[in-house]
Amino acid sequence: MLAERPLGTFTVRATAAQATAFAHETGNPEQGVPFTFPVRWLARPDFLAAAVEMIGDANWVPIHESQSFDYRAPLAVETDYAMTVTMQRETEPSRIILLANVGPAGGAPLLDMEMMLRIVPLPAGQAA
Amino acid sequence: MTPPVAESLQAHLRVGDKLPPQKFGPFDLPHLARYAEVSGDSNPIHLDAGLARQAGLAAPPVQGMLLMSAFAPALAVWRPDLALQRLSAKFLRPVLAGDSINVSGRVVDVGGGRVTLRLMAHNEQREIVVLGEAVLGEAVLGEAI
Numbered sequence: 001m002l003a004e005r006p007l008g009t010f011t012v013r014a015t016a017a018q019a020t021a022f023a024h025e026t027g028n029p030e031q032g033v034p035f036t037f038p039v040r041w042l043a044r045p046d047f048l049a050a051a052v053e054m055i056g057d058a059n060w061v062p063i064h065e066s067q068s069f070d071y072r073a074p075l076a077v078e079t080d081y082a083m084t085v086t087m088q089r090e091t092e093p094s095r096i097i098l099l100a101n102v103g104p105a106g107g108a109p110l111l112d113m114e115m116m117l118r119i120v121p122l123p124a125g126q127a128a
Numbered sequence: 129m130t131p132p133v134a135e136s137l138q139a140h141l142r143v144g145d146k147l148p149p150q151k152f153g154p155f156d157l158p159h160l161a162r163y164a165e166v167s168g169d170s171n172p173i174h175l176d177a178g179l180a181r182q183a184g185l186a187a188p189p190v191q192g193m194l195l196m197s198a199f200a201p202a203l204a205v206w207r208p209d210l211a212l213q214r215l216s217a218k219f220l221r222p223v224l225a226g227d228s229i230n231v232s233g234r235v236v237d238v239g240g241g242r243v244t245l246r247l248m249a250h251n252e253q254r255e256i257v258v259l260g261e262a263v264l265g266e267a268v269l270g271e272a273i
Contacts, residue, residue, distance in 0.1 A: 021166045025159070026197035027152065028204075035200040035212055039193050043168035061173050061183055064192035068216035120183055 007085040012041040016077045033075040042098050051096045054089040062117040070112040094119040141243050145235040147206050152198040153228030155190045163194045189222035195258050199247050202231045214263035221257045241265055
């Protein structure tokens with residue numbers, strides 16, 4: 001079963017300090033926005049809340065199953081972009097999928113991302 | 129005169145060419161904590177040994193995205209003249225805190241000014257932990273990412 005919910009469009013930006021810190025921890029060149037940095041923009045409490053609502057339970061942990069980035073052009077630091085995100089819910093097996101595209105507001109996307117999370121239930125009362 | 133991009137790539141790369149193995153890690157708990165900070169990944173399973181045990185793991189698992197992030201510098205060392213355009217990864221097995229990975233790959237397609245590689249990350253037991261695919265091109269994206 002698949003359910004889908006648009007989460008909206010959000011302004012995102014990589015500051016130079018954020019990009020440099022990310023590059024340092026991942027061994028990437030400290031130049032521009034690191035290739036996988038935009039995953040940071042998917043780590044939002046309201047996205048987690050939407051997942052809890054779609055799953056109907058908070059007693060689980062997400063396990064990252066797969067991830068993709070498809071760029072048409074690199075992103076620049078200290079630049080505002082519009083990120084549009086949709087959340088999908090699969091039940092067999094239990095998954096949450098985030099689909100996002102990032103680009104200049106009103107312009108063509110420069111990046112498509114997909115994040116697939118396997119939902120692993122925890123024993124009752126052990127919410128992460 | 130500089131040859132067109134597609135000709136240049138096909139002249140210098142062949143299906144079967146290898147991305148030499150490169151080691152990343154070990155990924156210790158302080159590194160996982162720092163990555164959690166810079167990536168915004170607040171999933172407590174990566175930092176909480178008790179929670180990891182509840183999920184059936186002997187130690188906190190390294191963030192999949194930290195492992196995936198090793199592919200870009202490995203590719204940049206291999207071919208600094210090419211720009212990474214697409215990268216995908218499937219996380220097959222957890223890598224536990226304290227372990228290292230070896231990243232390697234093989235060219236599976238060359239054409240149209242692009243080269244596609246199948247990527248792998250192995251753990252210290254030589255098991256494949258991450259399977260990936262990368263597409264690199266020349267100058268299409270401007271500067272290498």
